[in-house]
Amino acid sequence: MTEGTTGGSCPVLPSRGRVRPLAQASITDGFWAARQAVNGTATLAHCESWMERLGWLANFDRVADGTTSPDRPGWPFSDSEVYKLLEALAWERGRTGDPEAEVAIKRLTARVARAQDPDGYLGTCFGHGEQRPRYSDLEGGHELYNIGHLLQAAVARLRTAGEDDLVRVARRAADHVCRTFGADGLPKICGHPEIEVGLAEFGRALGEERYVEQARLFLERRGHGTLRDIPLGRAYFQDDVPIREAEVWRGHAVRALYLTAAAVDVAVERGDDELLRAVERQWERSVARRTYITGGMGSRHQDEGFGEDWELPPDRAYCETCAGVASIMVSWRLYLATADVRYTDLIERTLYNIIATSPSPDGRAFFYANPLHQRVPGKPTDGTEVSPRAEGGTRAAWFDVSCCPTNVARTLASLGGYLATADDDGLQIHQYAPCAISVELPDGRRMAVDVETGYPETGTIHVRIAADEPLPWTLALRVPAWAVGARLISDGRAQPVDPGMVEVRRAFRAGEVITLELPMAPRFTRPDPRVDAIRGCVAVERGPEVLCVESRDLPDPGGLDALTIDPLFAPRAEPGGVRIRGRLPAYADRPWPYPTATTPVENAEWFDVPLRPYHSWAHRGPSSMRIWLPASPPPEGEQRA
Numbered sequence: 001m002t003e004g005t006t007g008g009s010c011p012v013l014p015s016r017g018r019v020r021p022l023a024q025a026s027i028t029d030g031f032w033a034a035r036q037a038v039n040g041t042a043t044l045a046h047c048e049s050w051m052e053r054l055g056w057l058a059n060f061d062r063v064a065d066g067t068t069s070p071d072r073p074g075w076p077f078s079d080s081e082v083y084k085l086l087e088a089l090a091w092e093r094g095r096t097g098d099p100e101a102e103v104a105i106k107r108l109t110a111r112v113a114r115a116q117d118p119d120g121y122l123g124t125c126f127g128h129g130e131q132r133p134r135y136s137d138l139e140g141g142h143e144l145y146n147i148g149h150l151l152q153a154a155v156a157r158l159r160t161a162g163e164d165d166l167v168r169v170a171r172r173a174a175d176h177v178c179r180t181f182g183a184d185g186l187p188k189i190c191g192h193p194e195i196e197v198g199l200a201e202f203g204r205a206l207g208e209e210r211y212v213e214q215a216r217l218f219l220e221r222r223g224h225g226t227l228r229d230i231p232l233g234r235a236y237f238q239d240d241v242p243i244r245e246a247e248v249w250r251g252h253a254v255r256a257l258y259l260t261a262a263a264v265d266v267a268v269e270r271g272d273d274e275l276l277r278a279v280e281r282q283w284e285r286s287v288a289r290r291t292y293i294t295g296g297m298g299s300r301h302q303d304e305g306f307g308e309d310w311e312l313p314p315d316r317a318y319c320e321t322c323a324g325v326a327s328i329m330v331s332w333r334l335y336l337a338t339a340d341v342r343y344t345d346l347i348e349r350t351l352y353n354i355i356a357t358s359p360s361p362d363g364r365a366f367f368y369a370n371p372l373h374q375r376v377p378g379k380p381t382d383g384t385e386v387s388p389r390a391e392g393g394t395r396a397a398w399f400d401v402s403c404c405p406t407n408v409a410r411t412l413a414s415l416g417g418y419l420a421t422a423d424d425d426g427l428q429i430h431q432y433a434p435c436a437i438s439v440e441l442p443d444g445r446r447m448a449v450d451v452e453t454g455y456p457e458t459g460t461i462h463v464r465i466a467a468d469e470p471l472p473w474t475l476a477l478r479v480p481a482w483a484v485g486a487r488l489i490s491d492g493r494a495q496p497v498d499p500g501m502v503e504v505r506r507a508f509r510a511g512e513v514i515t516l517e518l519p520m521a522p523r524f525t526r527p528d529p530r531v532d533a534i535r536g537c538v539a540v541e542r543g544p545e546v547l548c549v550e551s552r553d554l555p556d557p558g559g560l561d562a563l564t565i566d567p568l569f570a571p572r573a574e575p576g577g578v579r580i581r582g583r584l585p586a587y588a589d590r591p592w593p594y595p596t597a598t599t600p601v602e603n604a605e606w607f608d609v610p611l612r613p614y615h616s617w618a619h620r621g622p623s624s625m626r627i628w629l630p631a632s633p634p635p636e637g638e639q640r641a
């Protein structure tokens, strides 16, 4: 059950905003409960075992024992994976009370704590023995980035268990950062933003204003060319333009989004409406012009970065899983500040089509990049090798750069914190999963509901009132932007409702049920023609899920890229899944593929093309796949059936 007044286990807890987050609602069943269970029982141990095997944990022992050497295993940012795992474990222990998670937290914290220098510095790559000096490579060293993740782990621990050794280690590290980089210290920033969002939340969690102030200092310093120029340009680490002057997200997507999350935190804590509006404008343009239908962000592999406006190639999409996590971090903070439903709409899209896509059903393999079109099936992996690459078409057990698995883990473990919010008059439910929510308003009114639903398999959401409250309060439910034709059934009456927030206000009695019916018929989606890479294509969506075609479901698996869809034949839901009509023309090879005359679509047989949720692609083994499908209606008079 959720206690809305205590703050409790929220990843983000601003001191003000249009709505307040609730401590995590307990997700009791369904789509997300299954994924949370796999995360808790498989993924967390999987991540720890890989970090042990690769020596990323032993790096802390070497610092403690004075046995460091220049050939330290792992990238400079491998410490952050340990901290993200600690954060995930802390949320998981708070969520389930799992004693094994508690033991793991203590085990990892002890090793981390031993590596902390007397002045609070904590890092295994710089400053010890023959290693390079501290902060001698701010562009690529990730020292402050790592500490930012340590602070987020400490926030999770503080809010779920209270002050302990992990929090004390984090406090010493944060104090070291403030002393070193404060107003009178080094006027520098870290190449990878993260320290900012870590400091801001750590400051909120402890009620220590100076940590928020340090976050603000880092934020304001950025954008003035403080970092060395690199071949990718300073936009890569958002040091090209001050954040309050920027028009759009650019450069490395995860960096841009972590920085933006911190900007919302600082704007809210300081009442800096100019900064908040700047970030909202960046969100608007970036979502309207630089975001994939999956919610994925980042169109370029070269710099893991955003492309130009409308540059959204489906096959070369990067869409790093971590960018999905970071996009949710930004949108959630913006929702709490503004109560604008567009932010929670994007969170839903990203949850179902990026976060749910990354992990395998057993929670021991992950997608790093999430392209919308895989041209060749990936190679099967046996789960024992480190993938050297972020791409490949199959989920990998672990990566050389393995930021995504722990990012998914901490998001799933804290997902209950993103379902609902409260304001002074009621409760708002944003994401639909079977759950129990109970909140007391500041004036003593008690709101308690149980949500029952098979969403997203079905579109019916029952909200059952779980406690009498003699005074009226307002129950608000999100109607997603795609849910045109939704209905609300309340007090025995059904009424059509538009996308946005639909509200019911009265004195509720225990046992009453308010039902939201969302239309779940599959639908064609068409791109803005300015997204030139997919002009003339259609996609199919059903509820919050983007669907895809996998080559293994075609009569000729090698022909996926020739598949042509009949756009006049609406997608239909059948017992085995969603079907559309398509055909696989076979074209003759020729020595030069650019004739002057148009090549007619060959008169091939039409057949039913099965579609599956994108998040489940490659679950049945390697496959090629595509979301956007070229559409071409049959010529007049041609037999289609």
Ligand SMILES: [Zn+2]
Residues within 6 Å of the ligand: 320, 321, 322, 323, 368, 402, 403, 404, 405, 407
């Ligand atoms: Zn990642």
